[in-house]
C-alpha cells in the first residue's frame with residue numbers, strides 16, 4: 001500500500017494541525033469491467049488520502065469512467081461532460097478527469113475540447129492518478145494513455161461497494177479483433193492475472209461477507225496465467241466456499257472447452273448460466289465479423305452444453321445491421337434465436353467504430369431497416385424468454401435474496417443461479433438469505449412465487465450443497 005500522498009491541513013483552535021481528507025466523485029458508464037475498474041481507481045485514490053462522495057457538489061476531484069463500445073454510449077458521456085464544463089466554470093478549483101475506453105479513442109478531441117478537462121487517463125494508467133491530480137492542482141493538465149502488455153493492478157485490492165454480489169477482473173484486453181469491436185484498441189492486448197493473486201482476492205471477498213462473485217474478462221474463458229486455464233481457476237474459486245455463488249462473463253464460443261463445461265457441471269455453486277454471444281446467425285456475416293466459428297459450430301456447442309447441463313440458462317449478444325447484412329442473413333439470426341432457445345439476449349444496432357476493420361466497410365444498412373430488424377429480434381426473443389420462464393411454473397427453485405422488490409414493499413426480489421429474477425412475499429426473510437421459492441407465474445423477464453418449506457422426515461431446508 002502506498003502512503004497517502006495528499007493531505008490538507010486545517011488549523012484547529014489550539015493551533016494544532018488537523019488532517020482533512022479530500023473527496024472524489026466518480027461516475028461509471030459501460031460494462032461490469034468498467035465498474036470493477038472504478039473500484040480499483042477508488043482504492044488507489046483512497047491510499048492517496050481521498051474519500052468517496054456520492055455528491056458531485058462536495059467533490060474536489062470529479063472523474064468519469066467512460067465506454068466507447070458504441071456511439072450512443074459516447075454521445076451520452078459527451079452530454080455529461082457538457083454538465084461538467086459548466087460545473088468547472090462555477091468551481092475552477094475542482095479537478096475534472098476523464099478515464100476509460102473513450103480516452104484511448106478520442107484523446108486528442110478531449111484535450112482540444114477546452115481546458116476544463118484536467119486529466120485524461122486510459123484503463124492501464126490509473127496508478128498515475130494521484131500524481132496527475134497533484135499536477136492538475138498546480139495548473140498542469142495531464143495525459144496518460146499507455147496500454148500495457150502485462151497486468152497492472154495485480155496487487156491492488158479494489159474498494160468494493162458493500163453488498164451481496166461483487167466482481168473480480170481476472171484478465172484484461174482482447175486479442176480477438178472482431179471487426180466491429182473497438183475493445184482491442186481501447187483496452188489493449190489480452191493478459192491474465194496470476195491464479196494466486198485472484199485467489200487472495202477471492203478470500204478477501206469472502207471475509208467481507210459477499211455471497212456472489214462474478215469473474216470478469218472481455219474474453220474470460222481464454223484466461224491463462226501460464227500454468228492454469230480458466231477451468232482450473234473456476235474450480236479453485238468455487239472450492240474455497242461452497243456457499244459462494246460463482247458466475248463468469250463474457251465467454252467466447254471458441255474458448256468454451258469440454259473441460260470448462262465439465263467443471264461447470266461438477267460444482268454446485270458455479271451458477272448454471274452462460275452468457276455466450278453469437279452476434280449473428282449468418283455464416284457470411286460471422287466471417288465478416290471475424291468471429292472464428294460457424295453457426296453449426298455454435299449450435300453444436302449449445303447442444304453439447306445442454307447435453308451435459310440440461311438446466312443451463314443461456315443468453316447471447318446480437319448485432320443487427322452489420323455492413324451488407326441482408327434480409328436473409330437477418331432471418332437466419334431469427335432462426336438461430338429459436339434454435340438456441342436462449343433465456344435472454346442483449347441486442348444492439350451496429351455502430352461503426354473508427355480504427356476497427358469494419359470501419360472501412362460501408363455502413364450500408366439504413367437506420368430504419370436496422371430499427372425494424374432490432375424490433376423483430378427483441379420481439380422474437382421476448383416470446384422465447386416467456387416460454388422458457390413458463391417452464392418454471394410449478395417448480396421450486398433456490399433464490400439468493402437481493403432486497404426489497406422495486407414494485408412492492410411487501411415483496412422481496414432475488415435471483416436463481418440461472419440468473420432469473422424472482423419476486424415473492426417477504427415472510428420475514430432478508431437480503432442474503434437463500435430460500436426455496438415455488439414459482440406460480442412468469443412473464444418474459446421475471447418469475448413470481450412463494451416461499452416453500454421443503455419437509456422430509458424432519459423439516460430440512462434444501463441447502464446449497466445438496
Ligand code: 5AD
Pocket residue numbers: 069070180181182277279317318319348349350351352353
Ligand atoms: N456496434 C454494435 N454493437 C457492438 N458490440 C461491440 N461492438 C459493437 C459495435 N461496434 C456489442 C457486441 C458485444 C457487446 C458487448 O457489444 O454484441 O458482444
Ligand code: SF4
Pocket residue numbers: 174175176177178181182183184218219252
Ligand atoms: Fe470485442 Fe470480439 Fe474481443 Fe468481445 S471477443 S471484446 S466483441 S474483439
